[in-house]
Amino acid sequence: GATMANTNATVAREAHPSPKPEGKMHSLSKGGATLVWSGSVWWVGDFPCVWTSLSTRQSSRWDHGIIPRILLMKPLCALFLLTLHDSVNQVSQQGTVVSNNISLQPDDVICGQSTNLSDYHPGNIRYRSTIARLQSAYQSNRRGSQQAEVVQEVLDVIFGTGGRFLIKVDKEKEPPTWDLAPQATYLEKIKKALRRK
Incomplete structure (x- = not known):
């Protein structure tokens, strides 16, 4: 780069x-x-x-x-x-992004409860693969700064290809509408997944 x-x-x-x-x-x-x-x-x-x-x-x-x-x-x-x-x-000059007007892309990660869509979505599959690869490094490092580096590596993988962490806005609506997940939400999602045995 x-x-x-x-x-x-x-x-x-x-x-x-x-x-x-x-x-x-x-x-x-x-x-x-x-x-x-x-x-x-x-x-x-x-x-x-x-x-x-x-x-x-x-x-x-x-x-x-x-x-x-x-x-x-x-x-x-x-x-x-x-x-x-x-x-x-x-x-x-192309304009700005408006919240709640977001379409799901292959590199995006769907947050929230597991569903058929999130289980088989390409971005979620890549996310789970990244978590599996980095779990041992996260769990073997007790220092917060070292664990933060592992979390950052997960973020780099997702964001590095333009992926986003998304949440479903209206669960009853078809097709679903999406919004960007709050930072606290996706960071907790990553940390929880890395801690899982």
Whole structure:
């Protein structure tokens, strides 16, 4: 992946990007790009910013043509946007994401009680495979910082391909309607799965 040292990037920085903005929608314009908070995720256009560790200095990639490369520090910390300037402008002009207007994609992870849909959805299958691969590392590390790194690795796998954690909004409606799962919900889901014997 591109690094801060070798990419011509525009850096947008917000010291404290309102981890819990009022309401479901909140915008932040920096460096020629518009970031929108929807649910528990910052978005540039139709693409979610990826939570990752600043120390890795790695940017995220999506195979959808001209997509911004995004680096975001861990939650509650400073917001960093690293991207090629033209790419960010092109994507940000596509509009913003509106909560409750989200379609389920193959890389998404469905949160909530197990159902036939979540059991066989490709994103959930990949999520369970990732959990199985990292369980021993999580359980063998007693230090909170080490366990947090394992949780972060799970997030990197899901978010690295543009996946999201989703919850069903109206369980009676067909086809289902979806919303972004709150950060606390999907973090607890991951930790609980990693602790399971």
